[in-house]
Amino acid sequence: MAWSDKSHPYRLLLTKQFPLGLETLPIFQPVMQAANRIWNSCAWHSREIFKQEDRWPTEAELKTKFKSFAAWKELHSQSAQSVVEEYFEAVSAYRKHRENGHLEMNPPGFKPKNHLRTVTWKRQGFDVDGSTLVLKLSRGKEPIEVVLPEGWDVVVLPDGTEVKGVPVEVKVKAVIRRRRVENLVLHVTLDLGVVPVYRAGAVSAYDYNSAVVARAVSNGRLDLFVCRELLSLVQYRNKIIAGFQEKISRLKEGSRRWKRCLSAKVRVLKRLDRRIRQMEHALTKLSAELDGAEGVAFAVVGDLTGLRRSARTGMKGKKASQKINQMAYDRLRQEQHYKNLTRGIETDTWTERNTSSTCCLCGARNPAWRRHRGLWVCGRCGLVLQAGLNGAANLLKQYLFGSCTGRALCLQGSAGLALGREAEPVCASISKGRLSGTWSSRDGSDGPLREAPR
Template sequence: METTHRTHICRLSNHSQVKEAFDTHAWSASTLWNVANYHAQQVWDDTGENPDEAALKHELKDHPKYDGLHSQSSQNVLEELSEADSSWYGSDDDRDNPPGYRKRNYYDADGNRVHEEHPRITVTWKQSAIRHDTENARLRLSKGANHKSSPRAREYILAEYDAPPEVTLGNIQQVRAVWQSREERWELHVVCEHDLDTESPGDTIAGVDLGICNPATVAFPEDAVVYPGNRLREDKHYFTDDEYQTEGGNGPSQRAEWAREKLARRKTHFLHALAKDIIERCVSHNVGTLVIGDPSGVDESDWGRHGNKRLDNWAYKRTMNLLDYKSRERGIEVEQRDERGTSSQCSVCGFEDDDSRIERGLWKCGRCGVVGHGDVNGADNSRQETLTVTPPLRG
């Protein structure tokens, strides 16, 4: 049986009792990150190469900071750093920076460091460090050895949670403690594995074109839907401006952090709502296969200052992931195809012309004369890639 992972956000009902424990573990996670990052930079300076995930774990498994978390939680920190290093190393964009240190230093008038703070970063517990008391809605999360009364003591953080309505936590894969700075409290993100037992809605094929101005355009055999991205752009402009206007001299102010988190939450909500609506429409159209045009590679080019700014706000990979798992939950098969060529080819007669876009979204075929929305044409070409089509006669 096919399965899927879902993340459920739970409120801590005993927050005052566990806050200090989560704070200390977040501090340990950030210090381990910093130690590993320093080591990775030393290796980079000496060899010109980044140590991979296995090398980081081998080098740091005996470091005192490694014992600030459960072993698998420490491994997760190193995995995240390795992924961030690999992403930076593999980037062709000169604007990208290597992973930074997760701390903030404060200095006196003479330049002497008098204080340092570590951000409350997310701490992840994996299966072997989690015990679930379903009857009392409690999660027992193993402490790091440095935070126990003795290294081998069986001590844990006892987190009492309130799950969302109509959600029963089971088959837990991960628990993440996430700090919400606006509310000044921790919350739990619980990742559960769920079985999928759904039949395909039908045999129809739909195509999806992902874009910047229009985050998604869906083509069905008889009609199409265009999803504009005005709200995403407005939110990006408003909350980014609010963040910069309130940035503090010693780092982000509370208002700046709120603006950053608010923007992230609104963007996440938009993308989830977008994917949900697309899949609901697919079900109503008896869609059994959803073909998504994959624009990977477009973000590796330099599109100029304005173009790069818009590209930075384009979350096409998140959209693809959301469509993938929401489709599988409804029994819809997903295929990801290279989108190159879908915007220049006519979805009616197959004629290819790079100059078919007249202005903005308007598209006109230079041979058959059909006029339509450019993104709809691209989505329909993606849809037809899985169909057996007889090529049009050349006149």
């Protein structure tokens, strides 16, 4: 996993995983159980405060309350504070869901007594001695030393460049399946520094949809990625959840059969989630590789803030609303962002206003010309195009020229798009079209190359 630091948009942080083996379980088990006791103490104290004073305690109150507890003194001070911070984030998310009308949500609860909670060591909580990580505990306790393989802090970028990172955070997580601890995994977050990005070059725009992802490039290329398999897995997950919930509703809560059914539900859903995440990574990796191969300097993704809220107001149909609410748009954007960054490509978000109701060729706007979610037929110039490709092309125009309405493209030597005016829209798994012209408006305001936006 990797991401870009919020403090600097081009600072790349990457997390590497190292299996520790079950032989290290006796060493980390007391530490992880101490973190679990801090979590349960936070849950109990927060609920008591809410019952008595009708409010949730702040993060500072929780840290002050448990600073003198025995479980707190078993961990490094920053490791203990990170447990309280994680609990406070969970409470904040719960309160936000309740404010948005999700009254079925429950506050973060207690964990089993022997639960192995993830322990975090921040930068001041560990030292590095060559290939050895020294994880500090409380004062007077011997630190935990973990020997890592050679080259553990070296990351190879897609172009073959080796970058040595600085560790900034360490986590120890337990892999539990069927109520048994199968392994312990060490997660080391490395700071690779500020990655240089290209300041000039082609621009690509992406239109995310539940079934397809459309791509338009300023050199005139159009790509369509059909994600039916990804959508089918999400829909199959909904079917699995409904089937398990029907069985669980007929069982007595807390009984053996109820526990077995709940355990089977969690196991099946985790397997499906792993398949879904793998397909999302494959999709974003393909997008980043295409951008790198075509000399793209800026990748534009639509700003979908508030999309789910608008889908719940009755603007969409029932099936469309379900697809919109279950598509991981933000996760796809984050994955594409860091994969582009490793290739020196900047990723930007831009408004999608009017992009789905405007013709990308002539610039005329009419929402009725979108016949259904997958077909665009322009009533002025007669352009017939897949609706996602039309939206991606308009997003690119909006990023380059500031607006997509009332602005036509100057095409040279062709009557229209290679995919337009033909009776057959795109139906292949990856379909490609090409504009026989340049991405420039008729007033000549911008060309295909764009400097970094201020």
